[in-house]
Amino acid sequence: MADKVLMKGNEAIAEAAIIAGCRHYFGYPITPQTEIAAYMAKRLPKIGGVFLQAESEVAAINMVYGVASTGTRVMTSSSSPGISLKSEGLSYLAGADLPSLVVNVQRGGPGLGGIQPSQADYFQATKGGGHGDFHMIVLAPSSVQEMAELTVHGFELADKYRMTSMILADGTMGQMMEPVALDALKVGEPVEKPWATTGTKLERVHNIVNSLSLVPEELEELNFARYERYKVIEENEVMYETYRMEDAEICIAAFGIASRVSRNAVDAAREMGIKVGMIRPITLWPFPKKAFKDSLATCKAYISVELSMGQMIEDVMLATEGKAPVTLCNRVGGMIPSPEQVLESIKETAARIGGNN
Amino acid sequence: MSTDTKEFLFSGFGGQGILFAGKFIAYKGLTEGKNVSWLPSYGPEMRGGTASCGIIISDGAVGSPIVSKPDILVAMNLPSLDRYEASVKKGGMIFYDSSLIERPLTRTDVKAYAVPATRLAGENGFPTLGNMILVGKILAALGEYNEAGVNAALAKVISAKRADMLELNYKALELGANY
Numbered sequence: 192m193a194d195k196v197l198m199k200g201n202e203a204i205a206e207a208a209i210i211a212g213c214r215h216y217f218g219y220p221i222t223p224q225t226e227i228a229a230y231m232a233k234r235l236p237k238i239g240g241v242f243l244q245a246e247s248e249v250a251a252i253n254m255v256y257g258v259a260s261t262g263t264r265v266m267t268s269s270s271s272p273g274i275s276l277k278s279e280g281l282s283y284l285a286g287a288d289l290p291s292l293v294v295n296v297q298r299g300g301p302g303l304g305g306i307q308p309s310q311a312d313y314f315q316a317t318k319g320g321g322h323g324d325f326h327m328i329v330l331a332p333s334s335v336q337e338m339a340e341l342t343v344h345g346f347e348l349a350d351k352y353r354m355t356s357m358i359l360a361d362g363t364m365g366q367m368m369e370p371v372a373l374d375a376l377k378v379g380e381p382v383e384k385p386w387a388t389t390g391t392k393l394e395r396v397h398n399i400v401n402s403l404s405l406v407p408e409e410l411e412e413l414n415f416a417r418y419e420r421y422k423v424i425e426e427n428e429v430m431y432e433t434y435r436m437e438d439a440e441i442c443i444a445a446f447g448i449a450s451r452v453s454r455n456a457v458d459a460a461r462e463m464g465i466k467v468g469m470i471r472p473i474t475l476w477p478f479p480k481k482a483f484k485d486s487l488a489t490c491k492a493y494i495s496v497e498l499s500m501g502q503m504i505e506d507v508m509l510a511t512e513g514k515a516p517v518t519l520c521n522r523v524g525g526m527i528p529s530p531e532q533v534l535e536s537i538k539e540t541a542a543r544i545g546g547n548n
Numbered sequence: 549m550s551t552d553t554k555e556f557l558f559s560g561f562g563g564q565g566i567l568f569a570g571k572f573i574a575y576k577g578l579t580e581g582k583n584v585s586w587l588p589s590y591g592p593e594m595r596g597g598t599a600s601c602g603i604i605i606s607d608g609a610v611g612s613p614i615v616s617k618p619d620i621l622v623a624m625n626l627p628s629l630d631r632y633e634a635s636v637k638k639g640g641m642i643f644y645d646s647s648l649i650e651r652p653l654t655r656t657d658v659k660a661y662a663v664p665a666t667r668l669a670g671e672n673g674f675p676t677l678g679n680m681i682l683v684g685k686i687l688a689a690l691g692e693y694n695e696a697g698v699n700a701a702l703a704k705v706i707s708a709k710r711a712d713m714l715e716l717n718y719k720a721l722e723l724g725a726n727y
Contacts, residue, residue, distance in 0.1 A: 197574055197586065197704075223590060306591060367613050368571070368586040370578050448612075455611035530612055 195370035200338040200360060201226035203371050204294055205234070207339035208266055210376050211346040213292070214240030215265040217254040219247055219273060222306040223362035224296035227268040248273040252280030252293075259289035260400040262387025264346055268294035270362075271312050272303055274320075281355060282321030286402025288386075288417070290349035292342065293327070294358040296365040297498075299525035307525025308362035308448060313502035316359045317476040324414055326421055328356040328428065329475040331446040335369035341473070343376050348428060350382040352420055359475060361498065363448040363527065421477075430473035431482050435461060439468030441540050442486050444507045444517075445496040446472050448527060453496045456533035465541045475503070483510035491544045493517040494536050496528060552607035555615045558679075559600035559632055560624025560645070565679035568705065569622070570601035572683060576692075576701040577605035585613035598627055622682055624648065624665070641689065643682050661685055663727055669720065677720035684724025693725045 198206070205227045208216070216231040228244065235242040245251035251267045258265040269277060274295045284291055297312050299305040316329045328348050330341040338360065345356035391397045404410040435457055436442065445453040450471040460467045470486060472479050483493075492515055495504035501519040508517050520536040522528045558570040567588050577584040588601040602615025621636045623629035623644040633655055636642055640658045647664035663685050665678035687693035698721050706714050 195578060197571065197578060197584070362590070363587065363613065366588055366590050368574065369610075369613075370584060451610075452612040452614070454609075458611070527614060529614075529616060 194374065195372050197368045198335060198371045199226055199366060199368050200332070200335045201296065201365040202230050203335045203339040204268070204342045204358065204360075205230035206373060207342035207376060208292065208346070209234060209238070209240075210373065211264065211343045211378055212381070213264040213266050213346065214238065215258045215263060216241070216267065217243050217245050217251040217258075217265070218267050218269065219245050219251055221270045221273045223298060223308075223365045224268050224270050224294065226365070227294060227296075248276035249280065252277040252284075255291050255293075256280060256284055256287070256289060259284065259291045260287070260388050262384035262389060264290075264292075264350070266292040266294065268296070270296050270298045270306075271300050271309065274312060274315070278315070278321040280321075281327065282323050282325065283402045284355050285321070285325035285327070285417075286323065287400050288353040289355075289400065290346075290353050291355045292345050292349055292358070293355055294342075294360065297359065297361045299523065305525040306362065308364075308498060308527060309523065309525060310359075310361055310447060310449065310498035311500070311502065311523065312359065313475065313497070313499055316357055317478070317506070320355075320357070325417065326354070326476055328352070328354065328424065328477075329359050330356060330430075331359050331473060331475050332364060333447050333450045333471060335364075335367065336371050337473075338364060339371055339373060339376060343378055347379055347382075348424075350384070352424055353386075354420075359447070361448050362525075425477040428474060429477050429479050429481070431479035432471045432473060433482070434469040434471065436468035436470065436486065439466050439486070439489055440491050440544065441465065441467040441537060442483075442490040442493050443467065443469040443496055443533070443537070444472070444483070444493060444503060445469060446475060446503070449496045449498060452528055452530050453533050455530035456537060459530065459534050460537045460541075463538075465537060467537050467541075472503075478506045478510065480506075480510040483507060484512070487511060487514055491515055492540045494520050494533075494540055496520045496533055496536075498527060499523060553610075554605045554620065555618045556603040556605070556620045556622070557600060557615050557618035557632060557635070558603070558622045559598065559628035560622075560679075562597055562599040564599070564624045565676065566599040566624065567601050569679040569683050570603050572680070572701055572705050573686075574603045574605070575704040576687075576697060577603075579700045579704065580697070582606060583608065583610050585610045587613045587615070598625070598631075600628065600632075620686060622686070624679065624682070626651070629653075641686075643686055643689075645678060645682065659689075661689060663724065665724070668723060668727070672719070672723060674716045674720055677716060680717050680720035681724035681727070684721035685727055686724075687721070688725035693721075
């Protein structure tokens with residue numbers, strides 16, 4: 192068995208990025224993700240990499256754009272308000288079809304908000320992340336091991352599809368320590384990047400990396416082509432986990448820390464004889480629509496457990512096509528639902544749908 | 549929570565080694581092949597203020613890493629005891645630094661362990677290791693104290709280059725276990 196070490200989620204992301212071959216990190220400190228920058232500051236200079244604390248989040252994301260243009264693995268990380276500052280850059284990265292890894296360790300908002308955990312950037316992450324039509328691949332870890340695994344996976348998906356992968360975590364995931372098996376991480380073969388601006392050596396036509404396209408017909412074509420790629424991703428890259436769903440009549444939808452809390456509630460409800468399970472989306476975009484739709488075979492009601500005023504709930508409603516009621520169980524502003532709160536919500540739902548509960 | 553799960557809450561002033569003591573307990577669980585989680589409080593109030601961390605050690609998968617009803621509370625100052633005493637599970641254990649906390653416990657449905665950890669640490673030449681004296685006491689009270697086990701966990705949290713610190717931490721654990 193692989194040797195396990197205790198690491199904070201933030202540190203696991205940083206080390207996994209290095210294992211994935213990332214040698215360029217640009218960022219600006221913000222709680223609760225500063226350990227990522229601190230880790231990179233310590234490690235990257237020792238292994239021939241570049242750590243640069245930029246003058247702002249806007250500068251950092253544009254440095255990411257620059258390095259990504261050369262086809263080199265690169266990342267930045269921040270927390271909610273900082274991600275908003277990066278959103279212009281995220282749109283430019285999408286427009287230029289550049290791969291990058293961006294980490295958002297969410298905190299309570301809106302505005303400067305607080306520093307405690309939140310999931311209220313779900314819309315921002317999954318519905319675009321900046322102006323224009325685009326998507327990011329959004330990965331939602333629920334353990335420190337997954338923080339590491341999804342970081343490696345995020346880099347690989349970014350390269351494969353020439354787009355940004357975002358790790359959407361929260362303050363709890365970033366700050367908690369759990370055992371991690373780093374030698375279990377699998378890094379695939381590097382992807383060819385013939386589009387990268389690496390110097391022509393006077394042997395080829397030079398590559399141009401740009402998001403400006405002034406001819407509407409051409410810009411439309413670029414958008415169409417990008418969405419063809421998104422279709423492939425929706426077909427092939429969906430990830431989710433089911434928990435005790437075999438005969439479930441009630442289905443919890445939860446990701447990240449909310450899924451950890453919900454797991455306790457599902458176990459407690461099962462002990463009371465309530466047939467409840469959980470679908471935990473790991474990719475928030477692409478959303479596991481089919482898993483939810485298929486669950487309608489046994490499920491009569493859904494509960495979306497979120498650290499937001501109800502954002503993922505809309506995707507659960509769309510996926511279940513209005514065929515079953517979906518209710519929200521939430522806390523916000525840096526608060527986290529307790530297992531007891533989720534259990535109450537399950538009990539209320541069970542009473543409402545009746546049956547043999 | 550099933551019976552094979554233990555939830556710890558360590559609390560005290562920033563600087564008392566609260567997070568370190570919690571990390572040691574987590575590593576002790578890990579070296580014994582358990583599933584563990586360690587979650588610190590984090591906030592703008594850290595310096596000179598209160599610090600706490602919740603640790604879960606379980607034979608099964610750890611669900612929520614948030615410890616709101618600990619089986620075992622460690623309180624190294626009065627504000628921590630005031631804040632968390634009521635949260636301890638019925639039949640749980642409270643270990644507190646009786647050299648810094650003068651009041652008795654109000655709970656009667658938990659086991660109380662008063663250890664003058666900070667004073668003992670000072671008298672024995674390692675004034676910053678009151679935390680580990682309390683950890684030694686916890687492990688002994690749980691019947692989980694043994695030399696090989698604590699040394700395996702110490703080796704995980706203290707660099708081998710700091711042999712002096714390894715020895716002092718071990719002494720502090722021993723002192724607590726035998727108190």
